[in-house]
Amino acid sequence: MTNANWFDSQTILDGIRRWVEIETPTEAPEQVNKLISLVAEQYRDLPVTLERIAGVDGCGDHLVARTIWGQDAPGILVLSHLDTVHPMGFIERLPFRIEGDSAFGPGIYDMKGGAYIAHHAFGALCATTDRSPLGITHIFTSDEEIGSPNSRALIEREGRKAKYVLVTEPARDGGKIVTGRKGVGRFEVFIKGVPAHAGTRPQDGRSANRELANLILALEGMNDLERGVTVNVGVVRGGTRPNVTPEEAYAEIDLRVPSFTDAEEFVGRILGLTSKTDGVTIKVTGGLNRPPYEKNNAGASLYEHAKALAAEIGFELIDTHTGGGSDGNFTAAHTATLDGLGVDGKGAHTHYEQLYVSSLEPRARLLHRLYQTLR
Numbered sequence: 001m002t003n004a005n006w007f008d009s010q011t012i013l014d015g016i017r018r019w020v021e022i023e024t025p026t027e028a029p030e031q032v033n034k035l036i037s038l039v040a041e042q043y044r045d046l047p048v049t050l051e052r053i054a055g056v057d058g059c060g061d062h063l064v065a066r067t068i069w070g071q072d073a074p075g076i077l078v079l080s081h082l083d084t085v086h087p088m089g090f091i092e093r094l095p096f097r098i099e100g101d102s103a104f105g106p107g108i109y110d111m112k113g114g115a116y117i118a119h120h121a122f123g124a125l126c127a128t129t130d131r132s133p134l135g136i137t138h139i140f141t142s143d144e145e146i147g148s149p150n151s152r153a154l155i156e157r158e159g160r161k162a163k164y165v166l167v168t169e170p171a172r173d174g175g176k177i178v179t180g181r182k183g184v185g186r187f188e189v190f191i192k193g194v195p196a197h198a199g200t201r202p203q204d205g206r207s208a209n210r211e212l213a214n215l216i217l218a219l220e221g222m223n224d225l226e227r228g229v230t231v232n233v234g235v236v237r238g239g240t241r242p243n244v245t246p247e248e249a250y251a252e253i254d255l256r257v258p259s260f261t262d263a264e265e266f267v268g269r270i271l272g273l274t275s276k277t278d279g280v281t282i283k284v285t286g287g288l289n290r291p292p293y294e295k296n297n298a299g300a301s302l303y304e305h306a307k308a309l310a311a312e313i314g315f316e317l318i319d320t321h322t323g324g325g326s327d328g329n330f331t332a333a334h335t336a337t338l339d340g341l342g343v344d345g346k347g348a349h350t351h352y353e354q355l356y357v358s359s360l361e362p363r364a365r366l367l368h369r370l371y372q373t374l375r
């Protein structure tokens with residue numbers, strides 16, 4: 001293939017379609033492994049060594065592809081996840097199809113499109129005799145959508161070794177890349193009260209639900225949109241029957257914080273919640289599962305470099321911050337990290353998930369140029 005053919009949108013889209021048509025819900029490891037096998041197969045003639053790491057805890061395998069050059073020095077780490085949030089069979093509701101500039105399919109935008117173009121751009125690099133100045137390691141993981149419990153250690157280890165980290169999560173709001181992400185905290189609250197017959201012995205009861213109500217108000221009161229702190233009591237349960245003073249109640253909480261200082265403060269406040277009622281106890285567990293990703297100097301110069309390359313290709317690269325977490329949160333504190341390098345589109349996690357076909361060529365070219373020029 002000539003260089004022009006490599007970046008032909010239809011060629012790229014055909015490749016993405018094959019990846020999308022193998023459904024890969026995080027909780028279906030045999031499906032994720034089918035795709036991992038296809039990706040491994042597609043590396044067969046490329047100059048890499050492959051390491052396949054067996055999945056654990058009901059998740060699929062991870063695949064690590066390392067260039068045969070440049071592995072003795074800090075290089076480029078590319079992070080992609082192949083799992084999706086969509087359940088098995090969702091493809092019948094959202095089959096691969098093209099309408100105008102949009103291509104639809106489960107996980108096509110988050111993030112099979114991005115994972116594929118990074119792989120494809122690497123193929124383009126290897127099609128010439130030139131090698132990238134730095135070694136490239138591309139990790140494909142199977143558990144990002146549940147917070148990367150199994151791949152986190154691998155990502156952190158490879159992230160510390162790398163000089164640059166490129167994350168192929170989708171672009172935001174019209175092609176923006178991501179140079180900052182909020183940290184994410186998850187908590188569970190267990191409330192224990194005293195049960196009683198609500199009609200005949202109400203004075204003996206201590207309602208766990210009532211305490212839960214106090215707690216919800218305290219937590220909702222922590223929201224500070226100006227500061228970028230959000231607290232959501234997303235799940236609540238409590239009680240057994242209308243005529244019983246509820247003995248137990250339960251809640252799940254999601255916290256988002258823009259900085260490490262905020263993380264420390266709000267994790268402390270949530271873990272420190274106490275009961276306002278005698279005889280009712282509150283136990284809070286959890287903490288930060290993704291640290292905040294704040295733009296630092298190394299990240300800023302990587303961004304400037306990518307911006308200049310995009311301008312050469314013919315598009316403007318703009319950066320943004322987002323409340324969504326990604327695997328970039330695990331590497332940004334130590335290593336220059338650029339996220340949102342995947343495809344542009346919309347509708348992540350929905351029944352109208354789509355990528356913009358017009359974003360495929362420029363963004364694949366950008367990844368290719370990053371491989372060629374980062375040193």
Ligand SMILES: [Zn+2]
Pocket residue numbers: 081110111144169170
């Ligand atoms: Zn994603």
